[in-house]
Structure formats: structure tokens, C-alpha cells
Amino acid sequence: MSAPTAVRPLRIGPFVSETPVVLAPMAGITNAGFRRLCREQGAGFYVCEMITSRGLVERNPLTFRMIAMDPDEHPRSMQLYGVDPAAMGQAVRIIVEQDLADHIDMNFGCPVPKVTRRGGGAALPFKRRLFERIVRAAVENAGPIPVTVKMRIGIDDAHHTYLDAGRIAADAGVAAVALHARTAAQRYSGTADWSAIARLRDALPAELPVLGNGDIFSAADALAMVSSTGCDGVVVGRGCLGRPWLFGDLEAAFAGRELPEPPSLGQVAATMRRHAVLLQEHMGPDKGIRDMRKHIAWYLKGFPVGSDLRRRLGLVNSLDELDELLTHLDLEHPFPADADGPRGRQGSAGRVVLPEHWLDDPEDPSVPFGAELEHSGG
Incomplete structure (x- = not known):
């Protein structure tokens, strides 16, 4: 298996990884222990669990426990969620002033009802002006810290947002854009539409990295995504659950080396x-x-x-x-040929829960009522 010749090292601001791979933030999964385990397997960018901008601003103890980083973790990548430009800007200033992270990733891809019903996550890019204000608030307050954006294709098949959102984020000065090639309505079901990643890559400046996410369960999947879409790297989520050695496979594959033997x-x-x-x-x-x-x-x-x-x-x-x-396991048993594939959340597609009248005006910059009242850390 050889690496695609078009793939270069992944640069996010001043940080470069020879392996163009990012660990996707996953709630309850990508804590400091799991990130260290994955870093021990191979190179890449490893992002912590999503935290709320409000949690940082209000100094929520859970939030600060969630952003704990290993002393040797570099760059320190943190994912922020928020729906209020003012709170987002304030949270980013706290990160800069207290030296809490080296890279900020913004979550506009979460499809969970408790997030979308408040206008957050994958629902938010539909409100183009509000989306722009939030992204600009982060970039303008980040100083030298690079800001990236992760999003989905859109709310559902009738409301695609990714191309407009990608252009807005690029104009606002983000360091990279990642696309999970599903709609919020799909959640984690069905098959990711990699062709959307190719369209986003074509729509954005060549110098801005575009990363693809969705259905990367093996090194072969990653190479196929890059080859078919022209994206600059891949974001790995559910594919590494119970398979942290996937990052070693990816490092080898992108370097054009033979893959390690699957583990016994x-x-x-x-x-x-x-x-x-x-x-x-x-x-x-x-x-x-x-x-x-x-x-x-x-x-x-x-x-x-x-x-x-x-x-x-x-x-x-x-x-x-x-x-x-x-000790009761058959420790000599080889890795099963059919052991890879989807793990973690899958479920089925469904209607996206949105704030009342959310779809009436995509140009409305208003922060949805009550969206920032909760001060959860995650």
C-alpha cells in the first residue's frame, strides 16, 4: 500500500504533522488518557473533548478538569462549542491569557438534540451571519493561536450549509476546515458522502487545508478518501474506538510504508x-x-x-x-479478518430538533434565546 503523492504534511498554523491525521473530539472518550494512548501509536493532531465557551467563562470546575493536558502534549488542541459571539470571544481570550491551548477547534458539527435545539452544533451554520460573528470572534481574539472549524454537510438534505460556511470561515481567517460528510439528520447512520468533501476542497483556497471526516475505519479508507476527494488530511472518530493502533497504521500508510501486522x-x-x-x-x-x-x-x-x-x-x-x-483470553488468537468496521454511535437518521422558527431567516444574526443559559462543561 503506497501513500498518495498529493498528500503533504498537515500544517495548522505554525504546527506541522508529517502524518495528515486529526483525532476527532468525542464526548466521554478523548480525555487526556485516551489521547496519550493514541499519541503513543502514531503522529497527528489529538483534540480534547468538546467544552463550552460558557463553561470557560464561568470557570466551571468540570470544564477545567476536561481540558487537562499531559505535560508532553503538543500541540495542545482544544475544541470549543458556543452560540454567542461575545461568550466565544471571551472564552478564547481566557485560553490565550492563561495559556490553556495551542490550537482551538470550533464545533459546528454536533447533531445531538440537546445541542441543536439551542441552535448549536450542526444547526448553527444555517444562520450565516451568526456563524460568521462567532468564527470571527474566535479568530480575532486568538492572536497567534490557530483556529479551525469542524462542521457537517448541513441540517438535512434540504438545508445544506457546508459550502457557504466553508467560505465564511476561510474569509474569517481560520487555519483549516474539516467536514464530516453527513447531515445532522443522518447523525452517524448510513454512509458518509465523500463527494461533498471534494466539492468543499474545490470551493476553498488551495492553501487552506480541508480535512475529511466520516467512515475512516482503516488505513485503506483514509487513503481512499484522500485519493477520491483531494482533501489535505483525515479526521478519525469512531474508527479508533477499541483500535488506537489505527494511528500507527495511518502513519505507515501515508508514509508509503508497509502496514504493521494486525495485533493478536x-x-x-x-x-x-x-x-x-x-x-x-x-x-x-x-x-x-x-x-x-x-x-x-x-x-x-x-x-x-x-x-x-x-x-x-x-x-x-x-x-x-x-x-x-x-488471563482467560486466548492470547495467541490472531486478529479476525472481519473485526474492523463501524463502532460506537450509529443509530438511525431522524428529524433534527431546532429552535422555533430557526429556518425562517438564515441571515438573522440573533443569538437564540436561552442558548447560553447552561454552563455545562461538555
């Missing part, structure tokens, strides 16, 4: 244990091992592991217990 069940077990240790270091022994539970099924997907052992692993209460349970 014994190597997977060792990675699981490393993951658990890192989570405990980040969260503490009890919370860390509980957080590990949700990763177990993703790691074991496709392997012949009995239902009772799977259940016991999914209820593990300590690192010692995890060690004991892992």
Missing part, C-alpha cells in the same frame, strides 16, 4: 491494560477503571470471547481484576 488478542489485551492505566492516572483508580468498561466491547469486537467473560470484563472494578480476567 494478546497484544490487544496489553493495549487494553495500558489504556486502563492511563485512565486511572488521569481520573483516579475508581473512576478510571469504570470509564474503561465502555471500551471493552470495542476492543474485543470480532474476537472469540465467551459471553460470560465479556460480561465480567464489562463490569471490572480494579486493575488487579482486569489483569486476572485477561
Whole structure:
């Protein structure tokens, strides 16, 4: 497998990665422990969980716990969500003044109802003027810190927003634009429309990196996306759940090297244990091992592991217990040929929940009523 000749190192502001790969922020997943595990596998940009601009402004304790970074994490990439230009600008000033991050990514792609019903996430780019004000507020307050934007194709098939939003973001001075090639109505179902990534790449200045996101479950998927769309790199989300070695595969593939051999069940077990240790270091022994539970099924997907052992692993209460349970696995078993593919959230398509009258006027710059009342950290 060889690397596409058109792919260059990915530059985001002053930061360069020879491997043009970004870890997508995922709620409850991309904490400091998981990011470190992924960084140990291969190069790229690794973005923390989404936090709210309001959470930063109000000094919410949960927010500040969520933005904890490893001392050797560089660049420190933080994803911000917000619907109020004033709060966004203030949050970015806090990041700059307190040296909390080296790169800010803005979330305009979340399809979750509790976000879109307030006009946030994937709903927001429909309001072009409000979108522009928020992006400009971030860029103008960021100083030397590069700001990037992640978005979706649009709200649904009748309301595509990505081309206008991409041009607006480019004019506002962002350092890169990433497109998850689904609508908010699709959520995580169906197939990503990579042709939209190609259209966005064609619509924006050649010097502005355009990144593709959606259905990257293997190194071959990443090379195929770059080859078919001309995008400058890929954003990996669900594809690395239970498969953090995917970043090593991607590094090899983009460098034109032969891919590493897929891990045996014994190597997977060792990675699981490393993951658990890192989570405990980040969260503490009890919370860390509980957080590990949700990763177990993703790691074991496709392997012949009995239902009772799977259940016991999914209820593990300590690192010692995890060690004991892992001895019951067939550690010599090779990686199953059909073990890759979708993991994590999938669900089905559905109507996008929006604020009342949201679709009446795309030029309305007003902040939706009550949108910033919550001060959640995530």
C-alpha cells in the first residue's frame, strides 16, 4: 500500500504533522488518557473533548478538569462549542491569557438534540451571519493561536450549509476546515458522502487545508478518501474506538510504508491494560477503571470471547481484576479478518430538533434565546 503523492504534511498554523491525521473530539472518550494512548501509536493532531465557551467563562470546575493536558502534549488542541459571539470571544481570550491551548477547534458539527435545539452544533451554520460573528470572534481574539472549524454537510438534505460556511470561515481567517460528510439528520447512520468533501476542497483556497471526516475505519479508507476527494488530511472518530493502533497504521500508510501486522488478542489485551492505566492516572483508580468498561466491547469486537467473560470484563472494578480476567483470553488468537468496521454511535437518521422558527431567516444574526443559559462543561 503506497501513500498518495498529493498528500503533504498537515500544517495548522505554525504546527506541522508529517502524518495528515486529526483525532476527532468525542464526548466521554478523548480525555487526556485516551489521547496519550493514541499519541503513543502514531503522529497527528489529538483534540480534547468538546467544552463550552460558557463553561470557560464561568470557570466551571468540570470544564477545567476536561481540558487537562499531559505535560508532553503538543500541540495542545482544544475544541470549543458556543452560540454567542461575545461568550466565544471571551472564552478564547481566557485560553490565550492563561495559556490553556495551542490550537482551538470550533464545533459546528454536533447533531445531538440537546445541542441543536439551542441552535448549536450542526444547526448553527444555517444562520450565516451568526456563524460568521462567532468564527470571527474566535479568530480575532486568538492572536497567534490557530483556529479551525469542524462542521457537517448541513441540517438535512434540504438545508445544506457546508459550502457557504466553508467560505465564511476561510474569509474569517481560520487555519483549516474539516467536514464530516453527513447531515445532522443522518447523525452517524448510513454512509458518509465523500463527494461533498471534494466539492468543499474545490470551493476553498488551495492553501487552506480541508480535512475529511466520516467512515475512516482503516488505513485503506483514509487513503481512499484522500485519493477520491483531494482533501489535505483525515479526521478519525469512531474508527479508533477499541483500535488506537489505527494511528500507527495511518502513519505507515501515508508514509508509503508497509502496514504493521494486525495485533493478536494478546497484544490487544496489553493495549487494553495500558489504556486502563492511563485512565486511572488521569481520573483516579475508581473512576478510571469504570470509564474503561465502555471500551471493552470495542476492543474485543470480532474476537472469540465467551459471553460470560465479556460480561465480567464489562463490569471490572480494579486493575488487579482486569489483569486476572485477561488471563482467560486466548492470547495467541490472531486478529479476525472481519473485526474492523463501524463502532460506537450509529443509530438511525431522524428529524433534527431546532429552535422555533430557526429556518425562517438564515441571515438573522440573533443569538437564540436561552442558548447560553447552561454552563455545562461538555
